[in-house]
Amino acid sequence: MRITNLNEKLQYEDVWVVAEMLLDKIHPVTYELLGAARALADYGASRVGVIVLCSKEPENPTDLFAFGADKVIIVTNPQLKGFLDETEAEIIIRLIEKYKPEIVLGAASSRGRALIPRIAVKANCGLTADCTELGIDFESGDLLQTRPAFGGNIMAIIRSPNHRPQMATVRPGVMKSITPDYSRKGEIIYEKAKLNNQAAFKRIIESITKEENAVNLTQAQIIIAGGRGVKGAEGFDLLRELAAKTGGAVGASRAAVDSGWIPYEHQIGQTGQTVQTGTYIACGISGQIQHLVGMQSSALIIAIDKNPDTPMMQMADIAVVGDLFEIIPALVREI
């Protein structure tokens, strides 16, 4: 909605989170978004709302209060089991028109990246993707949205001065959830989903969920990633062993994925996933720029390589010079 005067602007109040739903379960990124929403609402003395779309009522909606929500708006409809972009967008637009939130946050997941832009265009408001920081401009009260551009080479600070709500997406693993307080209370509101012609747009024939669902790179606190130097699919078994021992996840460079040593889901970098993990251990990864942009924001970067002069070994916090086939088994024994 385009805003023409201050009175119009003041009608928009709450900070909303669009809950990330996975087969009627609330995905953990929702709690991270709530952490960010809570901080914004506290600053502006407003309330935090969560929108939950599902086919049947979620198990613990009151958990959302513990993680910072003041109200939870639940829309249930049997058709909302799979992800229907057009229908969900229409429902949320109606809720936005009714309740007038000032800010709407969504996950930059495959679902959020399809749903949120559709809402933003139809609701005529600004949207910033993949924000790494969110704050409030002291003077205008506008949302300040920081996002990386050009593969992480520039940080742009963006605002939408004349449109409400202000919308932003955030990747999983970027924001922090608050320590849950299970004594916090809130309000649950049930809204009806009027599904009209939107439902005709899409029919989900089947949903395939991969069995090997251990690839959770964006949530992992430690990532063991392999590149060309891992030399083959067997080499990745070694990395898996270390990952199992440290409670981490296994990542890979494009070279390793393109060689067929490990599936695409593990790929980190410009054409794979972007991670900001606690500890990133790069094993035999030379450090092409496309890989570096996908992991350079990790807190501690460790590289293991025979060649001390690769870009990865030079950018790492700790560079271990040596044969990964000897060092990793030794490391597995040490921890």
Add this chain to the structure above:
Amino acid sequence: MKIVVCIKQVPATNEAKIDPLTKRIVREGLKAVMNPFDAYAVEEAIRLKEKCGAEVIVISMGPEKAQRCLREAVSLGADRAVLLSDRAFGGSDTWATSYVLSKAIEKIGQVDLVICGKQAVDGDTAQVGPGIAAHLDFAQATFVMKVEKVDRRHIRVQRMRENGYDVCDIKLPAVITVVKDINMPRVPTLKGRLASDEIDIPIWRPEDIKADIEKIGLDGSPTRVVKTQPPKARSRKTIRIEGSPQECAKQLAQRLREEDSISGANI
């Protein structure tokens, strides 16, 4: 069937060098190329044309030199191309960009399918594809990894999720955005190259597509870039560990314990 492919010209980051001091990409002097993800969109359109017969029209919004990317798409098999170029389009954010592209698609008329790459590698937003669908009120499917079949009313696609994929029937007209798993783009033939040299690429201005001037360019964009700044630089020095594998492992394990990175149950 009429298919529109939306492409974008971006700086060629695969030729980029890293600044040794800031450890960031040096962007000066980078060549402009077709957004890598758009090559898969062009290829998929041409495959659909070969399989079921279609007219493929490539469009791009950008400076006049963006014609080069459009010619490249024609050399690969697109039938015609249109460039949306005007000073008034400059500074458009994803809302305004998807508006301009949707107005061009309306002008082309009777379009059944719009194909975009999943995102552009410079902005990385992935917002323009679904934005076009929203402006046109078309159905949408993002991150499509396979087109299974097309008939006059529907397209059946596999769209990727984090932990799998959905098979969906999408009502036409629709917008799909594609990932690189969808195909292997071809190289142009000599005949294709010649055709692309000769083809006339019209330039459409705001008035040609009946765009509302208040919805385009910097002023028509809901979002504003307030400022840009370099990312927080990694200021730490690299610590090098050398020696026998056992020694290296011991030191490394020590560091990992200090960092509290190990969350596994086995410690």
